[in-house]
Amino acid sequence: MLGLIAWRLPQVAATLLILSLAAWFAIGLMPGDPVSLALTTDPRLTAADVARLTALYGLDQPLWTRWLSWAGGVLRGEFGYSRLFARPVVEVLLPALRSTLVLLGAALLLSAATGVALGALAALRPRWRVAVDTVAVLGQAAPVFWLAILAILLFAVTLGWLPAGGASDTGWPDEARFLLLPVTTLAVHGLAAYARHTASAMAEVLTQPFITAARARGAGGGRIAWRHAFPNAAVPVLAIAAVDVGALVSGALVTETVFARPGMGKLLFDAVMGNDYNLALLCLLLVAAVTMLATLLADLGQHALDPRLG
Structure with a gap:
Protein backbone atom coordinates (compact mmCIF):
# COMPACT_ATOMS: atom_id res chain seq x y z
CA MET A 1 0.00 0.00 0.00
CA LEU A 2 2.87 2.38 0.74
CA GLY A 3 4.24 1.56 -2.68
CA LEU A 4 0.93 2.57 -4.25
CA ILE A 5 1.00 5.90 -2.40
CA ALA A 6 4.62 6.51 -3.43
CA TRP A 7 3.70 5.73 -7.04
CA ARG A 8 0.50 7.78 -7.22
CA LEU A 9 1.45 10.98 -5.38
CA PRO A 10 4.05 12.04 -8.00
CA GLN A 11 1.40 11.40 -10.67
CA VAL A 12 -1.01 13.68 -8.80
CA ALA A 13 1.65 16.39 -8.55
CA ALA A 14 2.52 16.12 -12.26
CA THR A 15 -1.15 16.25 -13.25
CA LEU A 16 -1.73 19.36 -11.16
CA LEU A 17 1.33 20.99 -12.70
CA ILE A 18 0.16 20.30 -16.26
CA LEU A 19 -3.39 21.38 -15.42
CA SER A 20 -2.21 24.67 -13.93
CA LEU A 21 -0.15 25.41 -17.05
CA ALA A 22 -3.03 24.59 -19.42
CA ALA A 23 -5.55 26.59 -17.38
CA TRP A 24 -3.20 29.57 -17.09
CA PHE A 25 -2.78 29.81 -20.85
CA ALA A 26 -6.51 29.19 -21.47
CA ILE A 27 -7.48 32.07 -19.15
CA GLY A 28 -4.69 34.26 -20.49
CA LEU A 29 -5.89 33.83 -24.09
CA MET A 30 -9.48 34.77 -23.24
CA PRO A 31 -10.68 38.15 -24.53
CA GLY A 32 -10.21 40.95 -22.04
CA ASP A 33 -7.78 41.39 -19.17
CA PRO A 34 -7.83 43.10 -15.76
CA VAL A 35 -6.70 46.43 -17.21
CA SER A 36 -9.39 46.39 -19.90
CA LEU A 37 -12.00 45.59 -17.27
CA ALA A 38 -10.71 48.43 -15.11
CA LEU A 39 -10.98 50.83 -18.05
CA THR A 40 -14.54 49.68 -18.66
CA THR A 41 -15.60 50.36 -15.08
CA ASP A 42 -13.63 53.64 -14.78
CA PRO A 43 -13.01 55.46 -18.10
CA ARG A 44 -11.23 58.27 -16.23
CA LEU A 45 -8.07 56.16 -15.91
CA THR A 46 -5.09 57.90 -17.46
CA ALA A 47 -2.33 56.41 -19.57
CA ALA A 48 -0.08 56.46 -16.51
CA ASP A 49 -2.71 54.52 -14.54
CA VAL A 50 -2.95 51.95 -17.34
CA ALA A 51 0.84 51.54 -17.44
CA ARG A 52 0.98 51.13 -13.66
CA LEU A 53 -1.81 48.53 -13.64
CA THR A 54 -0.21 46.68 -16.56
CA ALA A 55 3.04 46.39 -14.64
CA LEU A 56 1.21 45.49 -11.41
CA TYR A 57 -0.59 42.55 -13.02
CA GLY A 58 2.49 41.53 -15.03
CA LEU A 59 0.65 41.97 -18.32
CA ASP A 60 3.80 43.43 -19.88
CA GLN A 61 5.44 40.01 -19.56
CA PRO A 62 4.86 36.81 -21.60
CA LEU A 63 2.33 34.30 -20.31
CA TRP A 64 5.08 31.74 -19.72
CA THR A 65 7.05 34.11 -17.49
CA ARG A 66 3.96 35.05 -15.51
CA TRP A 67 3.09 31.37 -14.98
CA LEU A 68 6.60 30.61 -13.71
CA SER A 69 6.32 33.49 -11.28
CA TRP A 70 2.92 32.27 -10.09
CA ALA A 71 4.07 28.63 -9.73
CA GLY A 72 7.14 29.71 -7.78
CA GLY A 73 4.94 31.65 -5.38
CA VAL A 74 2.63 28.66 -4.89
CA LEU A 75 5.60 26.40 -4.06
CA ARG A 76 6.61 28.94 -1.39
CA GLY A 77 3.07 28.97 -0.01
CA GLU A 78 2.30 32.40 -1.46
CA PHE A 79 -1.02 32.22 -3.31
CA GLY A 80 -1.35 35.92 -3.96
CA TYR A 81 -4.34 38.24 -3.78
CA SER A 82 -7.71 38.03 -5.48
CA ARG A 83 -8.21 40.96 -7.83
CA LEU A 84 -12.00 40.68 -7.61
CA PHE A 85 -12.24 40.57 -3.82
CA ALA A 86 -9.09 42.56 -2.90
CA ARG A 87 -8.25 39.93 -0.29
CA PRO A 88 -5.77 37.06 -0.03
CA VAL A 89 -6.89 34.15 -2.23
CA VAL A 90 -6.87 31.69 0.69
CA GLU A 91 -9.28 33.86 2.69
CA VAL A 92 -11.69 33.91 -0.26
CA LEU A 93 -11.37 30.19 -0.99
CA LEU A 94 -11.71 28.59 2.43
CA PRO A 95 -15.40 29.40 3.09
CA ALA A 96 -16.36 28.35 -0.45
CA LEU A 97 -14.31 25.15 -0.20
CA ARG A 98 -15.89 24.30 3.14
CA SER A 99 -19.38 24.76 1.70
CA THR A 100 -18.62 22.59 -1.34
CA LEU A 101 -17.01 19.82 0.73
CA VAL A 102 -20.07 19.67 3.00
CA LEU A 103 -22.30 19.35 -0.08
CA LEU A 104 -20.05 16.72 -1.66
CA GLY A 105 -19.63 14.68 1.52
CA ALA A 106 -23.36 14.59 2.26
CA ALA A 107 -24.24 13.70 -1.34
CA LEU A 108 -21.58 10.97 -1.48
CA LEU A 109 -22.76 9.36 1.76
CA LEU A 110 -26.42 9.51 0.72
CA SER A 111 -25.83 8.19 -2.80
CA ALA A 112 -23.52 5.39 -1.61
CA ALA A 113 -25.78 4.25 1.24
CA THR A 114 -28.97 4.36 -0.84
CA GLY A 115 -27.37 2.86 -3.94
CA VAL A 116 -25.73 -0.01 -2.06
CA ALA A 117 -28.99 -0.77 -0.23
CA LEU A 118 -30.96 -0.83 -3.50
CA GLY A 119 -28.29 -2.96 -5.17
CA ALA A 120 -28.28 -5.44 -2.31
CA LEU A 121 -32.08 -5.61 -2.47
CA ALA A 122 -31.95 -6.37 -6.19
CA ALA A 123 -29.34 -9.10 -5.64
CA LEU A 124 -31.14 -10.75 -2.71
CA ARG A 125 -34.64 -10.35 -4.12
CA PRO A 126 -34.40 -10.89 -7.91
CA ARG A 127 -38.02 -9.84 -8.44
CA TRP A 128 -36.94 -6.30 -7.47
CA ARG A 129 -34.11 -6.25 -10.02
CA VAL A 130 -36.14 -4.70 -12.85
CA ALA A 131 -37.49 -1.92 -10.62
CA VAL A 132 -34.04 -1.11 -9.23
CA ASP A 133 -32.48 -1.12 -12.70
CA THR A 134 -35.23 1.21 -13.95
CA VAL A 135 -34.64 3.68 -11.12
CA ALA A 136 -30.88 3.48 -11.71
CA VAL A 137 -31.14 4.11 -15.45
CA LEU A 138 -33.49 7.07 -14.98
CA GLY A 139 -31.27 8.57 -12.29
CA GLN A 140 -28.13 8.16 -14.37
CA ALA A 141 -29.70 9.53 -17.54
CA ALA A 142 -31.23 12.66 -16.03
CA PRO A 143 -28.92 15.73 -16.18
CA VAL A 144 -28.06 17.25 -12.81
CA PHE A 145 -29.30 20.73 -13.74
CA TRP A 146 -32.65 19.27 -14.90
CA LEU A 147 -33.12 17.38 -11.64
CA GLU A 175 -28.63 25.13 7.11
CA ALA A 176 -29.85 21.54 6.75
CA ARG A 177 -33.05 22.86 5.12
CA PHE A 178 -30.99 24.69 2.50
CA LEU A 179 -28.80 21.64 1.89
CA LEU A 180 -31.58 19.09 1.49
CA LEU A 181 -32.50 19.84 -2.13
CA PRO A 182 -28.97 20.19 -3.58
CA VAL A 183 -27.70 17.14 -1.68
CA THR A 184 -30.64 15.00 -2.79
CA THR A 185 -30.26 16.19 -6.39
CA LEU A 186 -26.62 15.15 -6.47
CA ALA A 187 -27.31 11.88 -4.66
CA VAL A 188 -30.06 10.79 -7.07
CA HIS A 189 -27.67 11.14 -9.97
CA GLY A 190 -24.93 9.24 -8.13
CA LEU A 191 -26.83 6.37 -6.54
CA ALA A 192 -27.62 4.83 -9.95
CA ALA A 193 -24.07 3.58 -10.48
CA TYR A 194 -23.85 2.20 -6.94
CA ALA A 195 -27.16 0.35 -7.27
CA ARG A 196 -26.36 -1.33 -10.59
CA HIS A 197 -22.80 -2.35 -9.73
CA THR A 198 -23.67 -3.52 -6.22
CA ALA A 199 -26.48 -5.66 -7.64
CA SER A 200 -24.21 -7.23 -10.26
CA ALA A 201 -21.29 -7.78 -7.89
CA MET A 202 -23.39 -9.26 -5.08
CA ALA A 203 -25.38 -11.46 -7.47
CA GLU A 204 -22.09 -12.93 -8.70
CA VAL A 205 -20.70 -13.41 -5.19
CA LEU A 206 -23.92 -15.08 -3.99
CA THR A 207 -23.29 -17.92 -6.49
CA GLN A 208 -19.86 -18.73 -5.04
CA PRO A 209 -19.23 -21.99 -3.14
CA PHE A 210 -18.38 -20.28 0.16
CA ILE A 211 -21.87 -18.69 0.20
CA THR A 212 -23.41 -22.13 -0.30
CA ALA A 213 -21.28 -23.41 2.57
CA ALA A 214 -22.42 -20.53 4.81
CA ARG A 215 -26.04 -21.33 4.04
CA ALA A 216 -25.41 -25.00 4.83
CA ARG A 217 -24.04 -23.99 8.24
CA GLY A 218 -27.34 -22.25 8.95
CA ALA A 219 -26.26 -18.64 8.47
CA GLY A 220 -29.18 -16.22 8.11
CA GLY A 221 -29.88 -14.08 5.06
CA GLY A 222 -28.68 -10.86 6.67
CA ARG A 223 -25.41 -12.41 7.84
CA ILE A 224 -24.77 -13.93 4.41
CA ALA A 225 -25.47 -10.63 2.68
CA TRP A 226 -23.44 -8.25 4.83
CA ARG A 227 -20.86 -10.50 6.48
CA HIS A 228 -19.93 -12.71 3.52
CA ALA A 229 -21.25 -11.32 0.24
CA PHE A 230 -20.87 -7.56 0.52
CA PRO A 231 -17.19 -7.44 1.64
CA ASN A 232 -16.29 -9.46 -1.46
CA ALA A 233 -18.51 -7.32 -3.70
CA ALA A 234 -17.19 -4.06 -2.25
CA VAL A 235 -14.02 -4.02 -4.37
CA PRO A 236 -15.74 -3.13 -7.67
CA VAL A 237 -18.11 -0.81 -5.78
CA LEU A 238 -15.11 1.17 -4.50
CA ALA A 239 -13.91 1.52 -8.07
CA ILE A 240 -17.27 3.13 -8.87
CA ALA A 241 -16.84 5.43 -5.86
CA ALA A 242 -13.57 6.71 -7.34
CA VAL A 243 -15.31 7.59 -10.61
CA ASP A 244 -18.38 8.91 -8.81
CA VAL A 245 -16.37 11.50 -6.88
CA GLY A 246 -15.27 13.12 -10.13
CA ALA A 247 -18.86 13.20 -11.37
CA LEU A 248 -20.05 14.58 -8.04
CA VAL A 249 -17.45 17.36 -8.14
CA SER A 250 -18.55 18.51 -11.59
CA GLY A 251 -22.19 18.04 -10.62
CA ALA A 252 -21.68 20.05 -7.44
CA LEU A 253 -20.39 23.03 -9.42
CA VAL A 254 -23.56 22.95 -11.55
CA THR A 255 -25.81 22.34 -8.55
CA GLU A 256 -24.32 25.24 -6.61
CA THR A 257 -25.00 27.52 -9.56
CA VAL A 258 -28.65 26.41 -9.91
CA PHE A 259 -29.31 26.61 -6.16
CA ALA A 260 -27.27 29.84 -5.77
CA ARG A 261 -25.09 28.33 -3.06
CA PRO A 262 -21.91 30.23 -2.13
CA GLY A 263 -19.46 27.47 -3.05
CA MET A 264 -16.62 26.73 -5.43
CA GLY A 265 -18.88 26.67 -8.50
CA LYS A 266 -19.90 30.33 -8.36
CA LEU A 267 -16.46 31.38 -7.18
CA LEU A 268 -14.74 29.63 -10.10
CA PHE A 269 -17.19 31.13 -12.60
CA ASP A 270 -16.65 34.65 -11.24
CA ALA A 271 -12.88 34.22 -11.21
CA VAL A 272 -12.70 33.04 -14.83
CA MET A 273 -15.06 35.74 -16.09
CA GLY A 274 -13.14 38.40 -14.18
CA ASN A 275 -9.68 37.21 -15.31
CA ASP A 276 -8.71 36.71 -11.68
CA TYR A 277 -5.75 34.40 -12.39
CA ASN A 278 -4.77 33.68 -8.79
CA LEU A 279 -8.28 32.78 -7.69
CA ALA A 280 -9.26 30.84 -10.84
CA LEU A 281 -6.10 28.73 -10.85
CA LEU A 282 -6.31 27.80 -7.20
CA CYS A 283 -10.03 26.93 -7.56
CA LEU A 284 -9.26 24.60 -10.48
CA LEU A 285 -6.33 22.98 -8.71
CA LEU A 286 -8.33 22.38 -5.54
CA VAL A 287 -11.19 20.77 -7.50
CA ALA A 288 -8.72 18.54 -9.36
CA ALA A 289 -6.82 17.68 -6.17
CA VAL A 290 -10.01 16.66 -4.35
CA THR A 291 -10.97 14.40 -7.26
CA MET A 292 -7.56 12.74 -7.55
CA LEU A 293 -7.10 12.26 -3.81
CA ALA A 294 -10.56 10.69 -3.56
CA THR A 295 -9.57 8.31 -6.36
CA LEU A 296 -6.39 7.44 -4.46
CA LEU A 297 -8.37 6.75 -1.28
CA ALA A 298 -10.73 4.47 -3.22
CA ASP A 299 -7.76 2.57 -4.64
CA LEU A 300 -6.29 2.19 -1.14
CA GLY A 301 -9.64 0.84 0.06
CA GLN A 302 -9.66 -1.70 -2.77
CA HIS A 303 -6.16 -2.88 -1.84
CA ALA A 304 -7.14 -3.14 1.81
CA LEU A 305 -10.18 -5.30 0.97
CA ASP A 306 -8.33 -7.43 -1.60
CA PRO A 307 -4.55 -7.67 -0.99
CA ARG A 308 -4.20 -9.64 -4.23
CA LEU A 309 -4.49 -6.34 -6.13
CA GLY A 310 -1.03 -5.30 -5.06
Missing part, protein backbone atom coordinates in the same frame (compact mmCIF):
# COMPACT_ATOMS: atom_id res chain seq x y z
CA ALA A 148 -32.24 20.54 -9.72
CA ILE A 149 -34.81 22.62 -11.60
CA LEU A 150 -37.52 19.96 -11.09
CA ALA A 151 -36.71 19.80 -7.37
CA ILE A 152 -37.02 23.59 -7.05
CA LEU A 153 -40.31 23.68 -8.95
CA LEU A 154 -41.84 20.86 -6.91
CA PHE A 155 -40.57 21.32 -3.35
CA ALA A 156 -39.88 25.06 -3.25
CA VAL A 157 -42.32 26.68 -5.67
CA THR A 158 -45.33 24.32 -5.70
CA LEU A 159 -45.27 22.81 -2.20
CA GLY A 160 -43.25 25.51 -0.45
CA TRP A 161 -41.61 23.00 1.89
CA LEU A 162 -37.98 23.97 1.32
CA PRO A 163 -36.02 27.07 0.25
CA ALA A 164 -35.25 27.32 -3.47
CA GLY A 165 -31.58 28.16 -2.91
CA GLY A 166 -28.98 30.12 -1.03
CA ALA A 167 -27.60 29.38 2.41
CA SER A 168 -28.68 29.96 5.98
CA ASP A 169 -27.55 33.04 7.89
CA THR A 170 -28.08 31.36 11.26
CA GLY A 171 -26.00 28.20 10.70
CA TRP A 172 -27.06 24.73 11.79
CA PRO A 173 -29.64 23.25 12.05
CA ASP A 174 -31.38 25.71 9.70
